[in-house]
Amino acid sequence: MSIKYFIAVACLFMSAGLTAQKLTVADRTTGQPLANVAIISENPAVMATTNSRGQVDFSGFRGAPEIVFRHIGYQTRMLSYADAEKLNFFIDLAVSRITLDEVVISANRWEQNEREIPQRVEKIGMQQIAFANPQTAADLLSVGGYAYIQKSQLAGGSPILRGFATNRVMLVVDGVRMNNAIFRTGNLQNVISIDAAAVESNEILFGPGAVMYGSDAIGGVMDFHTLSPVFSQNGKSTIKGNAFARFSSANLEKTGHFDFSAGLKKWAFVTSATWSDFDDLKAGSNGNSYFLRPVYQKTENGQDITVENDDPQKQVYSGYSQYSLLQKIAFKPYAGSELDYTLYYSGTSDAPRYDRLYLADDDGSLVNAQWYYGPQQWMMNRLSARLRSDDGIFDQFRIVAAHQLYKESRHDRKMNNKRLRNQYEEVNAFSLNLDLDKRLSEKLALFYGGEAVYNKVGSEANRKHIETGEVSSVNTRYPDGSTWQSYALYTTARLQLNQKTTVNAGFRYSYVAMEAAFDTSMFPFPFTEASLGNGALNGGLGITWSPQNNWKLYTNFSSGFRSPNIDDLGKVFDSEPGSVVVPNVNLKPEYAWNAEGGFAFTMGDFLKADLSLYYTLLTDALARRDFSYNGRDSIVYDGELSRVQAIQNITSARVFGLQGGFKANLGRGFGLSTAFNWQNGEEQSEDSLKYYPLRHAVPFFGSTHLTWELPKLRFDLYAEYNAGLDYEDLPLSERTDATPYAKDGNGNPYVPAWATLNFKAAWYINRNFTLNAGVENITDQLYRPFASGISAPGRNFIIALRASF
Incomplete structure (x- = not known):
C-alpha cells in the first residue's frame, strides 16, 4: 500500500x-x-x-x-x-512614453500617481540613463531637457531650476537631504558625489517643495533613488549582476562600473562600484575663439611661466578622476516590515578650478599659478525602518537616520608667489526623518511627519611655502566649530473630491538656529560670536482635474523659504578679482511665493503634450552687495585692496516662465519629442527703483529628439539649443565678473547662442550584452553654456559595452 x-x-x-x-x-x-x-x-x-x-x-x-x-x-x-x-x-x-500615470515619490515622499500631483515632475528612469550615458550625476539631470547645468570646471555641475540654483534648490538621495550648512550662493559641485551609474531613477520636482523638504527647496527638488535590494519572491535565492566599460573621446573618459545584487527570502544585498578618469577636456573648433585656451601656466626651475598651448582646443588643467562605492543591506523580519542600511562613499582626485586658471590682468597676464579643489569626499551612513499596519495611526511608517561627512578644500597661489594658500572644510551632518501616511477614508489620505537636522562645520587654513615648506597662519573660510540646526513638523492631505478632482493641501513649520564663534586674531571682526534663530511657516494648495482619462489640468499655490546658513553668515573669501566678502550677522530668512498652472493630455498611443506656466516672487532675498566693514568700503585682503561685500537681505526677485513639450509616436518605431524652457527673471536694485536680470535666469533652452526603435536596436538623432544674451540682458554680477564670457564689438561680455546636433544608438545584442555608441556635438561647435567657466565638449565619440547576468 x-x-x-x-x-x-x-x-x-x-x-x-x-x-x-x-x-x-x-x-x-x-x-x-x-x-x-x-x-x-x-x-x-x-x-x-x-x-x-x-x-x-x-x-x-x-x-x-x-x-x-x-x-x-x-x-x-x-x-x-x-x-x-x-x-x-x-x-x-513596447515602451510607452505616452502616459499620465507614472509613479512618483518626490511629491510627498511616498509613492503617488503623477495624475494626482498638482505641479510639474519629471522622471528619468534607469533605461533612459543607460542609453544617455551621462558621465556624472550633473550630466544625468540634464537628460530630461528641463534642468540646466552650469560648470566652472570639468569636475562639477551646478543645477539651475526655474531661475534658482545652488543653495536655493534641494538635492535628496534616498530620502536624505544633501544640502548642508556650507552650501553656497556661488556655484556648487556637490551633485557629482552621487554615482550616476548607481541611480535607479531620478525625479525633479519643480517649484517650492518646502512643505516636504524644508529650507532651500525654492526652485525645486532633485530626488535621486539609488539601486534597491530585491527580496526573493518564490523562496529561491536570486543573483544578478551588471557591469559596463565606457570611453569618451572629448576628455578621454575611461569609466568602469559593476553592481551585484542577491535576494533571499528575508535578506537582500546590493553592492556597486564605479571608477572614472577624465583627461583635459577638448572644446570644439567652430565658434567664438574667445572660448579657446591659447596659453597656460606652468612652473619650471622654480619659476611660474606662461607658455603657448600647442592645441588651443585642449582646456589644460581640467582633468580629474573619481570613484564611488555603494553597499545596501536589507532585512525583512516579517511581512509588512523592512530594515535597511546603506553606505555611500565617493571621492575625487584634486580638481582644477578651470575658470580661475585663465583669469588675466588688464595687460593679459595670467593671475593664478595654481587654483584647485582638493579631493572632494562624501560619505553617508543611512539606516531606515519601514512598517506597514492595517490599524492604528498610520498605514505606512518610515524612519530614516543618517550621518553624512563632507570634506573639501581649496588651494590657490598667484603667479610667482611662493606661498600656497590651503583652506580645508569638513561638515558632519546628522539627520532624522519620520514619515507616515494614513488613509482616513476612500477619498482622504494624510501624510505627516517630522525632521531634525544638525550640522557642525570644521574649517582650517594655512599658507605653505612651496620651496621651504614653511607654514604660516591665515584666516579660515568659515568660523571653525560653527553649528546649524533645523527642526520641523509637517502635514499634508490628499482629498479626492470625485473621480475627476483631487485636492492637495499642506503646511510645515520649521525652526532654524545657528551658532558661530569668530577668530579675531587673523581677521579684525567687529564681533567674536553670532547666533541666529528663526521660525518659518509655509504651505501649499493644489488642485488637479481630469475631465477625461487622457487629460490632466492642475494649479497650485505654494510658499518656500531658505534660512541663512553658515556660508551666508560667516564666510570670508574673494568672490571675484578686487572684491572680498565678509560676514554679516544681521540676516533673516528669504521667502518664495509661487503660483503655477498647467495641463497635460494624451491622444491614444500617438501623442502627449504638456505645458506649465509659473510665477515665483522671492522676498527678503539674500544677495551679495557692497557693504561697509568697520566703516570702510575697501580693505586689503590677500595683498590686494578689495571692495567690501556681504550677503544681505536687501532685494527681491521674481521669475516667470514656461516649460513644455510633446512626445509623438509616429508609427513603425519612430518617435518625435521636444522639451523647451523659457524664463524671465529679475532682481531688485539696491535703490529699489529698478529691476535687473536675475543671476540664474537662463536664456531659452531646449532639445528635440527623433528616435527609431526596433527589436534589439534603438537610435536617437537629436538637437540641443540655447538662446544668447546681449550685454544689456546679463545680470549685473556677470557683467563685473566677465572673464568667462565672450566679448562683443565694444568689449562688453555677452552670451552667444548655440546649437548642437547629436546621435546615439544602442544594440541590445542579447539579454546579457548591450553595445552603446554615439557622437555628441557632431558639427564640433565651440561654445560655453550660460554662466559656465569651461567650454563644452567638442565633437565627442562615445562607446560603452554593458553586460548583465
Whole structure:
C-alpha cells in the first residue's frame, strides 16, 4: 500500500510539472525581462504577476480568450492563450512614453500617481540613463531637457531650476537631504558625489517643495533613488549582476562600473562600484575663439611661466578622476516590515578650478599659478525602518537616520608667489526623518511627519611655502566649530473630491538656529560670536482635474523659504578679482511665493503634450552687495585692496516662465519629442527703483529628439539649443565678473547662442550584452553654456559595452 502511495504522489508531481507552463515577459527593444507585470484574465478569472526574472506560471490561464498584460511605462497588450502559445510563451511589451500615470515619490515622499500631483515632475528612469550615458550625476539631470547645468570646471555641475540654483534648490538621495550648512550662493559641485551609474531613477520636482523638504527647496527638488535590494519572491535565492566599460573621446573618459545584487527570502544585498578618469577636456573648433585656451601656466626651475598651448582646443588643467562605492543591506523580519542600511562613499582626485586658471590682468597676464579643489569626499551612513499596519495611526511608517561627512578644500597661489594658500572644510551632518501616511477614508489620505537636522562645520587654513615648506597662519573660510540646526513638523492631505478632482493641501513649520564663534586674531571682526534663530511657516494648495482619462489640468499655490546658513553668515573669501566678502550677522530668512498652472493630455498611443506656466516672487532675498566693514568700503585682503561685500537681505526677485513639450509616436518605431524652457527673471536694485536680470535666469533652452526603435536596436538623432544674451540682458554680477564670457564689438561680455546636433544608438545584442555608441556635438561647435567657466565638449565619440547576468 505504501509503495502505491508513493508512486501516486510521484505521478501527481510529474503531472503538475508537465502541466505547469512558464511564461516570460520582456522589453520589446532591449529584451530585458520585466518584473511586476500584471497579467489578468476574466475567463477564467485569474491574476498573476511576473517575478524578478520576468517569469510567471501561466498554466492557470489555459484556454483564456482574452489575457491583458499591463505594466506602468509600457503599452498594454491583449492576447489569447492560443496567441501566447504561438509566441512560445515569450511576450514582449513596447515602451510607452505616452502616459499620465507614472509613479512618483518626490511629491510627498511616498509613492503617488503623477495624475494626482498638482505641479510639474519629471522622471528619468534607469533605461533612459543607460542609453544617455551621462558621465556624472550633473550630466544625468540634464537628460530630461528641463534642468540646466552650469560648470566652472570639468569636475562639477551646478543645477539651475526655474531661475534658482545652488543653495536655493534641494538635492535628496534616498530620502536624505544633501544640502548642508556650507552650501553656497556661488556655484556648487556637490551633485557629482552621487554615482550616476548607481541611480535607479531620478525625479525633479519643480517649484517650492518646502512643505516636504524644508529650507532651500525654492526652485525645486532633485530626488535621486539609488539601486534597491530585491527580496526573493518564490523562496529561491536570486543573483544578478551588471557591469559596463565606457570611453569618451572629448576628455578621454575611461569609466568602469559593476553592481551585484542577491535576494533571499528575508535578506537582500546590493553592492556597486564605479571608477572614472577624465583627461583635459577638448572644446570644439567652430565658434567664438574667445572660448579657446591659447596659453597656460606652468612652473619650471622654480619659476611660474606662461607658455603657448600647442592645441588651443585642449582646456589644460581640467582633468580629474573619481570613484564611488555603494553597499545596501536589507532585512525583512516579517511581512509588512523592512530594515535597511546603506553606505555611500565617493571621492575625487584634486580638481582644477578651470575658470580661475585663465583669469588675466588688464595687460593679459595670467593671475593664478595654481587654483584647485582638493579631493572632494562624501560619505553617508543611512539606516531606515519601514512598517506597514492595517490599524492604528498610520498605514505606512518610515524612519530614516543618517550621518553624512563632507570634506573639501581649496588651494590657490598667484603667479610667482611662493606661498600656497590651503583652506580645508569638513561638515558632519546628522539627520532624522519620520514619515507616515494614513488613509482616513476612500477619498482622504494624510501624510505627516517630522525632521531634525544638525550640522557642525570644521574649517582650517594655512599658507605653505612651496620651496621651504614653511607654514604660516591665515584666516579660515568659515568660523571653525560653527553649528546649524533645523527642526520641523509637517502635514499634508490628499482629498479626492470625485473621480475627476483631487485636492492637495499642506503646511510645515520649521525652526532654524545657528551658532558661530569668530577668530579675531587673523581677521579684525567687529564681533567674536553670532547666533541666529528663526521660525518659518509655509504651505501649499493644489488642485488637479481630469475631465477625461487622457487629460490632466492642475494649479497650485505654494510658499518656500531658505534660512541663512553658515556660508551666508560667516564666510570670508574673494568672490571675484578686487572684491572680498565678509560676514554679516544681521540676516533673516528669504521667502518664495509661487503660483503655477498647467495641463497635460494624451491622444491614444500617438501623442502627449504638456505645458506649465509659473510665477515665483522671492522676498527678503539674500544677495551679495557692497557693504561697509568697520566703516570702510575697501580693505586689503590677500595683498590686494578689495571692495567690501556681504550677503544681505536687501532685494527681491521674481521669475516667470514656461516649460513644455510633446512626445509623438509616429508609427513603425519612430518617435518625435521636444522639451523647451523659457524664463524671465529679475532682481531688485539696491535703490529699489529698478529691476535687473536675475543671476540664474537662463536664456531659452531646449532639445528635440527623433528616435527609431526596433527589436534589439534603438537610435536617437537629436538637437540641443540655447538662446544668447546681449550685454544689456546679463545680470549685473556677470557683467563685473566677465572673464568667462565672450566679448562683443565694444568689449562688453555677452552670451552667444548655440546649437548642437547629436546621435546615439544602442544594440541590445542579447539579454546579457548591450553595445552603446554615439557622437555628441557632431558639427564640433565651440561654445560655453550660460554662466559656465569651461567650454563644452567638442565633437565627442562615445562607446560603452554593458553586460548583465
